[in-house]
Amino acid sequence: MSIQGTASSxxxxxxxxxxxxxxxxxxxxxxxxxxxxxIAVLVLLVEQVVNGSSLSISAFGLGFLWHxxxxxxLSAGAVNANVYGAAVLIYGTVVTSVIxxxxxxxxxxxxxxxxxxxxxxRVGAVIGPLVELLAAVPSVILGLWGIIVLAPFLRTTIxxxxxxxLGWIPIFGAPNPTGLGVFTAGVVLAIMVLPIIAAVCRDLxxxxxxxxxxxxxxxxxTRWEMIRGVxxxxxxxxxxAATILGLSRALGEAIAVTQVIGTxxxxxxxxxxxxxxxxxxxxxxxxxxxxxxxxxxxFYCALxxxxxxxxxxxxxxxxxxxxxxxRGLAL
Amino acid sequence: xxxxxxxxxxxxxxxxxxxxxxxxxxxxxxSTEVVYELRGVDVHYGxxxxxxxxxxxxxxxxxxxIIGPSGCGKSTMLRTLNRMNDAIPGFRLSxxxxxxxxxxxxxxxxxxxxxxxxxxVFQRPNPFPKSIYENIAWAPRILGLRADLExxxxxxxxxxxxxxxxxxxxKQSALGLSGGQQQRLCIARALAIEPDVxxxxxxxxxxxPIATASVEELMHExxxxxxQVIVTHNMQQAARVADRTAFFSLNVENGSRSxxxxxxxxxxxxxxxxxxxxxxxYIAGRFG
Numbered sequence: 100m101s102i103q104g105t106a107s108s109x110x111x112x113x114x115x116x117x118x119x120x121x122x123x124x125x126x127x128x129x130x131x132x133x134x135x136x137x138i139a140v141l142v143l144l145v146e147q148v149v150n151g152s153s154l155s156i157s158a159f160g161l162g163f164l165w166h167x168x169x170x171x172x173l174s175a176g177a178v179n180a181n182v183y184g185a186a187v188l189i190y191g192t193v194v195t196s197v198i199x200x201x202x203x204x205x206x207x208x209x210x211x212x213x214x215x216x217x218x219x220x221r222v223g224a225v226i227g228p229l230v231e232l233l234a235a236v237p238s239v240i241l242g243l244w245g246i247i248v249l250a251p252f253l254r255t256t257i258x259x260x261x262x263x264x265l266g267w268i269p270i271f272g273a274p275n276p277t278g279l280g281v282f283t284a285g286v287v288l289a290i291m292v293l294p295i296i297a298a299v300c301r302d303l304x305x306x307x308x309x310x311x312x313x314x315x316x317x318x319x320x321t322r323w324e325m326i327r328g329v330x331x332x333x334x335x336x337x338x339x340a341a342t343i344l345g346l347s348r349a350l351g352e353a354i355a356v357t358q359v360i361g362t363x364x365x366x367x368x369x370x371x372x373x374x375x376x377x378x379x380x381x382x383x384x385x386x387x388x389x390x391x392x393x394x395x396x397x398f399y400c401a402l403x404x405x406x407x408x409x410x411x412x413x414x415x416x417x418x419x420x421x422x423x424x425x426r427g428l429a430l
Numbered sequence: 431x432x433x434x435x436x437x438x439x440x441x442x443x444x445x446x447x448x449x450x451x452x453x454x455x456x457x458x459x460x461s462t463e464v465v466y467e468l469r470g471v472d473v474h475y476g477x478x479x480x481x482x483x484x485x486x487x488x489x490x491x492x493x494x495x496i497i498g499p500s501g502c503g504k505s506t507m508l509r510t511l512n513r514m515n516d517a518i519p520g521f522r523l524s525x526x527x528x529x530x531x532x533x534x535x536x537x538x539x540x541x542x543x544x545x546x547x548x549x550x551v552f553q554r555p556n557p558f559p560k561s562i563y564e565n566i567a568w569a570p571r572i573l574g575l576r577a578d579l580e581x582x583x584x585x586x587x588x589x590x591x592x593x594x595x596x597x598x599x600x601k602q603s604a605l606g607l608s609g610g611q612q613q614r615l616c617i618a619r620a621l622a623i624e625p626d627v628x629x630x631x632x633x634x635x636x637x638x639p640i641a642t643a644s645v646e647e648l649m650h651e652x653x654x655x656x657x658q659v660i661v662t663h664n665m666q667q668a669a670r671v672a673d674r675t676a677f678f679s680l681n682v683e684n685g686s687r688s689x690x691x692x693x694x695x696x697x698x699x700x701x702x703x704x705x706x707x708x709x710x711x712y713i714a715g716r717f718g
Contacts, residue, residue, distance in 0.1 A: 220519065310556035314616070317514060318569040318623060319546025328568055333559050 148405060151398030154391060159183060163399055169364055171384075171393045183396035185403060190366050191281060191374040192407070195356065196349040198285025198370070199292055204342050206289075207296030212326055214297070215304035216312070227301070234294035242358030245287040250278030250359060253286065258371050272369025279361035281374040287355050292345035299341035303334050336418050343415040347408050353378035377404045463490040465627060465657045466511060471525035473506055475518065480506050481689040484525070486676060493649060493658045495672030495697065497665055499712070502678040503689025504661040508629050511659065512548040513541040546573065549620030550629045554636045555612035557604035557619075562596050565604045565615055566622045573623060582622055590618035591648050610641025614648060621652075628652065630660040634667065646671050665713065668697065675700040677709045 155163065159182075166184025173181055210230060214223050258274035265271045307330050315325035331338070356379040363373030375383075377400045388394045466488035473480045481503035488494050496504045506515065513534060515521045526533050534544050557565050566583040575582065583600075587593040592614045596607070604615055613633055620628060630649070634642040649658060649671050662668050668675050676694040680687050693700060693709045704710045 308556070310552060310554055311558060313514065313550075313552060314556040314558065314619075315569075316517075317512065317545055317550035317552075318619065319542055320569065320572065321542050324572050328572070329558060 148398055148401050152395050152402050154395035155183060155399040158392060164189065167366060171389050173389060181390055181392055185377065185400055187364060187366050188375055188377045188380050188400060189403065192350055192376040194281055195285045195288055195376055196346055198282060199288035199349040200342060200346060202286065202289035203293045203296055203345055207293050208300050208338060210297040211300030211304055214301045216326055216330060230294050230297050238291060238352060238355040241287055241291060242355035245283060245355060245359040249286060250283050253283055254278030269368035270370050272371055274371050277361060279359050279373060280371050281360060282370040284356045284360040287359050288349045288352060291352060291355065292348050295348060296341050296345045299344060300338060303337040304330050307333055336421055340415045340418045343411050347411040350407055350411065351378050351404060353382040357382050465490050465530065467528040469526040471523065471527060473510060474522040476520035478686065479688040484691050486691060486694050488657065488659060490657050491653060492673045493653055493660065493671055495668035495675045496661045496678060497668045497675060498678035499680060502680050504678055505631055508631050508659060508661045511629055512545050512550055514550065516541055546623065547625055548627045548629060549625035551616050551620060551633045553632045555609055555616055557612050557615050559605060561601050562604045562615065563600040566619050569623050586618040586622035589621045590614045592618055609637050610644050613637060613645055617648065627657045630658065632661055632663060669701050672697045677712065679708050
């Protein structure tokens with residue numbers, strides 16, 4: 100010790116700053132309490148969903164997943180009265196989400212490449228926040244826009260064109276006169292997940308060291324060759340994680356989908372026909388249920404959705420972890 | 431590197447001797463073919479003059495060192511030689527940079543084509559996060575040099591004195607190599623596309639002495655086939671490797687600082703009988 104401490108500064112007095120130890124303890128209690136509350140909410144939520152669906156689970160079992168009848172009618176003579184199955188909804192959920200990703204991933208990656216690598220100063224500074232602003236548009240407004248603008252546009256231009264060019268593939272059938280349907284819902288979802296994918300990928304591409312980009316350019320590579328070989332190549336896992344993040348958003352969206360999907364009750368090959376998704380069906384029917392079994396079946400839908408989201412989330416975490424491991428080696 | 435200490439000392443002595451011999455022979459043979467000719471080159475970033483009034487010639491198969499204090503524009507100068515400054519906002523060049531008598535800043539010259547012929551090695555080793563093989567094979571494959579790609583990779587690695595160390599693990603990640611190996615891999619990567627000139631921007635600043643010795647030794651070997659320009663903050667390194675040395679310094683005028691070329695001569699002259707007092711002061715360690 101080169102500093103001559105006085106007795107008071109070197110002795111370990113139990114009373115430091117007034118209330119210091121108490122404050123630290125309180126901090127720990129409050130923050131850990133907040134963390135535990137999250138877990139408690141999640142557990143209670145799952146419990147509620149499982150409890151709520153128990154009636155439907157005991158009535159239909161796993162068959163719920165592959166039966167397509169959804170009939171809330173209570174009149175005694177009707178066929179399949181009060182029988183529920185989620186096949187149409189699961190199919191619609193998967194197909195709309197896939198359409199959303201097929202459109203949004205290439206577009207989002209392209210936007211991110213532009214913002215992170217190509218845009219200079221001011222242009223990027225304007226477009227970047229605008230893309231993120233797109234994520235702030237409430238889904239109900241996007242749904243309205245979908246009904247008024249997007250559906251007529253798709254019905255008169257894109258859908259006929261796809262039908263004419265690729266009509267021999269069953270999924271591109273004749274356009275629906277309303278313009279509503281699975282395809283329209285997928286496009287609306289694409290607009291919703293686009294800013295998420297673009298923002299995540301942009302941040303990802305910004306972490307690619309300038310050294311590597313310079314290294315590629317110094318080898319006589321064009322900018323595109325540099326982007327493909329260095330930026331995209333070293334971000335593959337991250338793009339995968341961003342895609343799944345977008346997927347989980349698309350799977351769970353209810354309102355906008357309800358507005359534009361046309362509430363169909365059968366699985367049709369053509370993407371241009373009406374359909375429905377798990378989340379959308381819950382939003383449509385929960386308020387006006389006519390039987391306890393119908394309510395329980397809606398809870399069952401919620402349970403299926405929860406499991407799908409959980410799987411997507413776990414997959415994203417798995418990919419990110421692998422990605423970070425590789426990053427760790429790179430640094 | 432697997433050099434044991436005694437060998438290293440011998441190695442260094444030998445390379446020091448080589449410098450003397452190489453320096454003398456370069457002067458004697460007077461390698462006269464000019465690769466680069468800079469005429470009145472000024473580089474501005476925005477309004478600020480970074481380097482001004484540069485006139486110099488760089489000769490074929492000669493190692494030219496650029497030395498000088500921090501901020502004197504050494505790296506800027508080097509990066510004008512393969513148009514790596516192009517992407518920097520506000521970069522502006524006036525004067526002429528002639529490469530084999532062709533101005534590389536003319537409007538119809540594609541910078542990609544320029545960089546294709548003029549390889550560059552950076553301060554920090556920057557191997558791609560790919561396998562050792564892919565690091566070398568990537569650029570040739572894209573540039574259409576697909577014939578005998580494996581042989582090309584082997585030759586590049588041999589050229590960079592790395593083959594024996596990595597031949598059994600070509601499929602492994604390049605990031606697992608040591609710093610010195612990574613830097614030699616980056617040199618191999620540049621060699622694989624058969625450049626004419628190799629620019630080295632403080633290639634050893636992130637390396638330990640042993641790795642530095644390996645890179646310097648490699649530079650001597652590459653001298654036969656390539657024209658090399660090295661920027662270094664390390665005067666001893668310039669003395670060890672370079673045939674000719676350019677000393678850059680800072681010119682302070684009206685409060686603004688810009689780089690100038692003070693003196694450019696054979697390394698021997700610069701280090702033993704410099705013509706300018708500023709060079710002498712710098713070499714003697716009186717500033718910078």
